[in-house]
Amino acid sequence: MKKIIALVMSLTLMTSLVACGGGNSNTKNSNENAATPEVTEEADPTESTILGNANADKTLVVWTFTDEVKGMISDYYLKDNPDLPYNIEVVVVPTENYQTKLDPVLASGKNAPDVFTMEAAFVKKYIDSPFTMDLSKVGLEAKAGDTLPYVLDVAKDKDGVLKGLSWQGTPGAFFYRRSIAKEYLGVSEPDEVQALMNDFDGFIDVARTLDEKSGGKVHAISGTGDLTQVFYAAREHAWVENDTLVIDDKIKELFETAKILKDENLTTDAEQWSEAWFAGMSGDDVFGYLLPTWGLHYVLKTNAENATSGTSTSGDWGMVQGPSPYFWGGTWVGLREGTEMQEAAAQLVEYLTLNDDFLTAWAKNTGDFLSDQVVVDKIKGDFSEEFLAGQNHYDYFAEMAPKIDASKLQGSDYDIQALLGEQLIAYSNGEKDFDTAMEDFKAEVQNAFPTINVE
Incomplete structure (x- = not known):
C-alpha cells in the first residue's frame, strides 16, 4: 500500500503549487508533530507473484502500480474461482518506473500484460492509445450501466469508446x-x-x-x-x-x-x-x-x-x-489489445469492477468508496465513521459522486497543470501580475507541446 501513497505524493507534486486510491502507510516522521508517508518504497524492485494454479500451462499476466490489486486477486478472486485452468502472474512495478516499463512492452507485445492498471494521472494516455481494448468487444460495456458516469467518462477515448473500468469512485x-x-x-x-x-x-x-x-x-x-x-x-x-x-x-x-x-x-x-x-x-x-x-x-x-x-x-x-464538487485519483483496469488471454482477462476485469458480491465485501472490509451506484445505495446506510464523530461519510460521498464531471480530463492535463502551478506560485508571491503569468504559462505550454496552438 505504501506504493499508492508514494504515487499520490509524486502526482500531487506535479499538480499542486510546489511543482505545479490511497495506501495504508502509517510510518512516523522524525518531525515532532507530523507523520508523513515514507517514499523510499518507490525504490523497491519490481515484484512478480504467481497466484493460483502454479502448474497450469497458461498464465494471465496482470501489471499494476498498486499492490492492492494483488490482494484483490489472492484474497477474493481466487477464492471465488478456485479451479481456474490457468495461473495468474501479478507484476507490481514501482510507481516511478511504471510507465517507463509498461510503454515498451505494450509497443512490442513481448512479455506484455494481459490486464493492466491506470491511474487518473496517466489513464488518458493509455485510453487514447491503440494498446487498450474496446470493452464492448468482450461485453463489459453493456454490463457497466450502474457505474458512475464520471468513472466511465474518464475511460472513454476521443471517439467515446470505453476502454477501462474501475471498482472505485474518488469524490x-x-x-x-x-x-x-x-x-x-x-x-x-x-x-x-x-x-x-x-x-x-x-x-x-x-x-x-x-x-x-x-x-x-x-x-x-x-x-x-x-x-x-x-x-x-x-x-x-x-x-x-x-x-x-x-x-x-x-x-x-x-x-x-x-x-x-x-x-x-x-x-x-x-x-x-x-x-x-x-x-x-x-x-x-x-x-x-x-x-x-x-x-x-x-x-x-x-x-x-x-x-x-x-x-x-x-x-x-x-x-x-x-x-x-471534484474528484482526485482513482485506478482503472483495462485489457491489452491483442491479448491471447482475452476471455480470462475480461472475466477478471468484470469481477474486480462489476461483481456485486465482491464490491460489497471489498467496501465493507476496506471502506473504499465504490463506482457501482446500485451497490453503494444498498450499503451506504451501514457506515458510521468514529474518526468523523460517527458521521456516515459513505452516505455523503454517495451524494457527491454523481455531481462529478470528468468529461474534460485529457492526457496532457497533468503536465499542463504542472506548468500552471509554477506561475501560480509566482503570482501568489507577488512576483508577477496575472497577465505576465499567463503569457509565461502559454510560452511554456507551447515549448512543451509544439502541436498545441497557443493564442
Whole structure:
C-alpha cells in the first residue's frame, strides 16, 4: 500500500503549487508533530507473484502500480474461482518506473500484460492509445450501466469508446475540525458548515472569520496548493479544444482566490505533503483539508496523533462537500489489445469492477468508496465513521459522486497543470501580475507541446 501513497505524493507534486486510491502507510516522521508517508518504497524492485494454479500451462499476466490489486486477486478472486485452468502472474512495478516499463512492452507485445492498471494521472494516455481494448468487444460495456458516469467518462477515448473500468469512485470533500467550527463559527454539524461554504466566496468569508475571531491563530487551510484540484474540476472547458490551449475563467478565479488567501495570511503557507502540512492534522491551527475518499483513511487518520503530546484529533472531524464538487485519483483496469488471454482477462476485469458480491465485501472490509451506484445505495446506510464523530461519510460521498464531471480530463492535463502551478506560485508571491503569468504559462505550454496552438 505504501506504493499508492508514494504515487499520490509524486502526482500531487506535479499538480499542486510546489511543482505545479490511497495506501495504508502509517510510518512516523522524525518531525515532532507530523507523520508523513515514507517514499523510499518507490525504490523497491519490481515484484512478480504467481497466484493460483502454479502448474497450469497458461498464465494471465496482470501489471499494476498498486499492490492492492494483488490482494484483490489472492484474497477474493481466487477464492471465488478456485479451479481456474490457468495461473495468474501479478507484476507490481514501482510507481516511478511504471510507465517507463509498461510503454515498451505494450509497443512490442513481448512479455506484455494481459490486464493492466491506470491511474487518473496517466489513464488518458493509455485510453487514447491503440494498446487498450474496446470493452464492448468482450461485453463489459453493456454490463457497466450502474457505474458512475464520471468513472466511465474518464475511460472513454476521443471517439467515446470505453476502454477501462474501475471498482472505485474518488469524490473529494472538505474535512474540517468540529471544535474549531463551534468555537469560531458557532456551528459544528456538517449541514451547518456546508451552508457557510457553498462556493468560494463563502469559503473566503469563513477563512476571514476564522482569522479574525481567533486573532490570526486559526487558518482555513494549510496552503493554497490544496485548492487546485477543486478549481480544475470546476472548469467549463478542457485545457485543449480543437488543438488550441484554452484558459478557463476558473483559472483566473483560482489565481485570485490563492492571492487573497496568501495576502491575508489565511493559510499556514505549507506545501502539500510537507511536514508542516501533515502537522496541521494533529494541531489546532488548521481548520480543514480538501481531500478525496482515500484522504480520510490514508492521510488524515494516519496523521491525527501528535507525536509529542500523544493527543489525537480523531473524533473531532466532520466532512462536507465544500465549495465545489471534484474528484482526485482513482485506478482503472483495462485489457491489452491483442491479448491471447482475452476471455480470462475480461472475466477478471468484470469481477474486480462489476461483481456485486465482491464490491460489497471489498467496501465493507476496506471502506473504499465504490463506482457501482446500485451497490453503494444498498450499503451506504451501514457506515458510521468514529474518526468523523460517527458521521456516515459513505452516505455523503454517495451524494457527491454523481455531481462529478470528468468529461474534460485529457492526457496532457497533468503536465499542463504542472506548468500552471509554477506561475501560480509566482503570482501568489507577488512576483508577477496575472497577465505576465499567463503569457509565461502559454510560452511554456507551447515549448512543451509544439502541436498545441497557443493564442
